[in-house]
Amino acid sequence: MASSGNPCFWNEFELKKPPLVTLQVENTGFAKHVYVDINRFLLQQCGEKETKEFDETAALIGRLMARRKNSFRNVPGFRTVCKLNAALCRLLRLDLARDLEQFRGTLPDVCDGDSDGVLPTRSSFQFILVRLLSFYHLHERIRECCISAATYFTQLLRNNFFMDFVTLLLAAIAKINKLSTLQASHSADLYNRLWPQVPNFPQVEKHRFLMDNQDLPAKLSSPVSTKEVTSPTPAPVLMKPKEVVTRVERAKSDVGTVIARKEPSNTLRSAKPKFNAAEVLATVEDAQRFIARETKARNQNPPPESCLTMRISKHEWLAAQTLFQRKLGKDPAKALSIFRKFIISKIK
Known part of the structure; x- marks a missing residue:
């Protein structure tokens, strides 16, 4: 018999069947x-x-x-x-x-x-x-x-x-x-x-x-x-045809006050160089040194600003290393290419 006071009694494995x-x-x-x-x-x-x-x-x-x-x-x-x-x-x-x-x-x-x-x-x-x-x-x-x-x-x-x-x-x-x-x-x-x-x-x-x-x-x-x-096919969707724009007219509505933004100076731009994966990860040895350097930096608390992989979660970083090491024995070029694509997608 169903147990008393349990609102989810239907979830019991051994639900006793009443006599027929x-x-x-x-x-x-x-x-x-x-x-x-x-x-x-x-x-x-x-x-x-x-x-x-x-x-x-x-x-x-x-x-x-x-x-x-x-x-x-x-x-x-x-x-x-x-x-x-x-x-x-x-x-x-x-x-x-x-x-x-x-x-x-x-x-x-x-x-x-x-x-x-x-x-x-x-x-x-x-x-x-x-x-x-x-x-x-x-x-x-x-x-x-x-x-x-x-x-x-x-x-x-x-x-x-x-x-x-x-x-x-x-x-x-x-x-x-x-x-x-x-x-x-x-x-x-x-x-x-x-x-x-x-x-x-x-x-x-x-x-x-x-x-x-x-x-x-x-x-x-x-x-x-x-x-x-x-249903094997979705219902047809009627699309309203777009109007063809033949000329561009200046908008007359009030769009607010335009605020000019200052461009950063050249000194600030050069302070943080852009990450170049083609140079940093040119060879398999470069990739191995990159992994060792980043792993050491990630273990510090807090990680230094020079750590490029701070935004990568821990399990994704471990999975990337595991995949790199596994592919390295079979096809080093493919292992380097996959690891490089991953780093580029995460570091922008």
């Missing part, structure tokens, strides 16, 4: 709508193609995480991928399709025209709603992790870090985010259809599933409409 009891009732006409809604969800959710794509993509993310566990152990984005993998593993333990099929089997035959029949108790129906809540919120967690991880690894990709691995990881994250959004939309739609039917199921005080201080939400918000997710 059926009672004779006079009106079962509404049950056909419940049967049809559950059947539609199972056809949408358990499609062979969609399920296979989701499982394969989730397995790919798990393998990528295990393969690069030592390389990205201290990277914030990788910790988010670990949380994403944990949410995907937890989703595998939640066999929603099995619970829905068992509950659907207890409903009266939809082809039976009689109004009376047997129905499962309200507790069994509420257990199905709680399972839908778990499914919905797990997908919400998955999408949050996808957005957070993609934001970080996109920045690495812009700096030419681990391009092959990051490209594959971003593609897997984007695909799992799309499939998760679609599944969450289906579960929210089913929940919103089933929740109004709760009073129609018979209640047994002995087998109550929810306590007095536990309430189920009346409605779940769909992350995006199903049509928007499955």
Whole structure:
């Protein structure tokens, strides 16, 4: 039975299922709508193609995480991928399709025209709603992790870090985010259809599933409409044609008072010479001396003004050194080129 006083009882792993009891009732006409809604969800959710794509993509993310566990152990984005993998593993333990099929089997035959029949108790129906809540919120967690991880690894990709691995990881994250959004939309739609039917199921005080201080939400918000997710082409956007400017007229409006700014003197300009990567990082030996000099300066507290890499975060600086040393044994020229591009992008 659900624990008392816990508003997130749906998040419990060992949520005890109430006993499956059926009672004779006079009106079962509404049950056909419940049967049809559950059947539609199972056809949408358990499609062979969609399920296979989701499982394969989730397995790919798990393998990528295990393969690069030592390389990205201290990277914030990788910790988010670990949380994403944990949410995907937890989703595998939640066999929603099995619970829905068992509950659907207890409903009266939809082809039976009689109004009376047997129905499962309200507790069994509420257990199905709680399972839908778990499914919905797990997908919400998955999408949050996808957005957070993609934001970080996109920045690495812009700096030419681990391009092959990051490209594959971003593609897997984007695909799992799309499939998760679609599944969450289906579960929210089913929940919103089933929740109004709760009073129609018979209640047994002995087998109550929810306590007095536990309430189920009346409605779940769909992350995006199903049509928007499955639409292959975006809606056409009508663009207003721009007017062709044939001459430039002087503006007559008041633009305020123009304040002249003094240019810095030549002495000030020459005081801080511009960083020239072609000279400072001309050879591999120059790059190694640059790394040693900057690392020594960064370890001082506070770093001196001559430290050129003060704005580079600690994990980015360590990742740049690791990539440089790894590429150095295979292709020194490529290692120097990648390191030089990184330094240029950070020092402006």
